[in-house]
Amino acid sequence: MGELGGKTALVTGSTSGIGLGLARGFAKAGANVVLNGFGDAGEIEALRAELDATSEGAVSYDGADMTKPDEIEAMVQGAVARHGTVDILVNNAGIQIVSPIDEFPIDGWDRIIAINMNSAFHTARAALPGMKAKGWGRIINIASAHGLVASPFKSAYVTAKHGIVGMTKTVALEVAEAGITCNAICPGYVLTPLVERQIPDTAKARGITEDQVKRDVLLAAQWTKKFVTVEQLSGVANFLCSDAAENITGIALPVDGGWTAA
Numbered sequence: 001m002g003e004l005g006g007k008t009a010l011v012t013g014s015t016s017g018i019g020l021g022l023a024r025g026f027a028k029a030g031a032n033v034v035l036n037g038f039g040d041a042g043e044i045e046a047l048r049a050e051l052d053a054t055s056e057g058a059v060s061y062d063g064a065d066m067t068k069p070d071e072i073e074a075m076v077q078g079a080v081a082r083h084g085t086v087d088i089l090v091n092n093a094g095i096q097i098v099s100p101i102d103e104f105p106i107d108g109w110d111r112i113i114a115i116n117m118n119s120a121f122h123t124a125r126a127a128l129p130g131m132k133a134k135g136w137g138r139i140i141n142i143a144s145a146h147g148l149v150a151s152p153f154k155s156a157y158v159t160a161k162h163g164i165v166g167m168t169k170t171v172a173l174e175v176a177e178a179g180i181t182c183n184a185i186c187p188g189y190v191l192t193p194l195v196e197r198q199i200p201d202t203a204k205a206r207g208i209t210e211d212q213v214k215r216d217v218l219l220a221a222q223w224t225k226k227f228v229t230v231e232q233l234s235g236v237a238n239f240l241c242s243d244a245a246e247n248i249t250g251i252a253l254p255v256d257g258g259w260t261a262a
């Protein structure tokens with residue numbers, strides 16, 4: 001049996017990027033996985049089938065919108081009905097909007113706070129009773145280096161990510177004696193669709209090439225001069241689910257090539 005055999009992992013925003021990488025890692029370790037996120041129905045079904053074939057557990061998909069508390073609650077209850085509990089909850093769904101604060105679209109601000117922060121409250125409140133009853137659980141919040149430091153023009157994102165780091169610490173203390181840990185992972189830049197979408201606009205805005213954007217803008221603060229990979233983040237997440245990490249709780253773990261050390 002894989003090291004997560006018999007466990008169920010729900011990963012929000014796992015049809016793409018980091019969430020998909022984490023879901024792949026959990027499936028490889030034998031867990032049941034609940035995928036979530038938007039995208040083309042045929043492509044999502046192909047991903048579900050791919051992960052299902054790699055895991056000794058079962059892989060399902062729920063298209064709940066992370067701006068909608070009732071859909072989030074139904075997603076968690078559906079996972080519990082299928083698998084017994086949600087043992088590993090990863091709050092990963094996230095979006096980005098880059099704009100000066102005085103021009104920031106109001107609905108964009110509300111969407112970022114809802115998806116990147118509030119959804120983690122709704123998933124945790126629905127999943128925790130089952131974890132408590134079982135005496136085991138792992139909550140992993142995908143924050144960001146922007147949960148620890150700021151950059152200009154990302155006010156909603158930085159606010160939401162700092163908020164989720166605070167939520168991580170609070171939940172960790174509340175459930176510490178119940179066999180449940182709650183931690184945040186704070187990645188630096190990872191080349192996912194979320195970041196790739198920012199490159200052409202940044203190149204245009206600054207009058208530089210896309211390669212220069214990668215090296216001189218995105219990796220400017222990343223001392224390794226390397227993007228973080230989804231595989232590295234998957235390894236960190238699986239470690240946080242291991243017995244060795246039982247006493248690691250309430251941390252915001254930078255995986256950022258030295259960005260927040262400077």
Ligand code: NAD
Pocket residue numbers: 012013014015016017018019036037038039064065066067092093094095115116142143144145186187188189190191192193194195
């Ligand atoms: P991505 O755009 O590749 O994936 C985002 C996922 O969230 C997708 O599956 C998308 O369908 C889903 N999603 C978006 N809105 C949703 C909604 N309303 N309901 C349900 N799902 C929704 O992005 P990514 O880079 O993989 O980002 C994942 C997380 O990692 C985000 O929270 C992001 O802030 C964080 N992060 C990313 C980086 C990076 O450099 N890529 C760095 C630090 C933190």
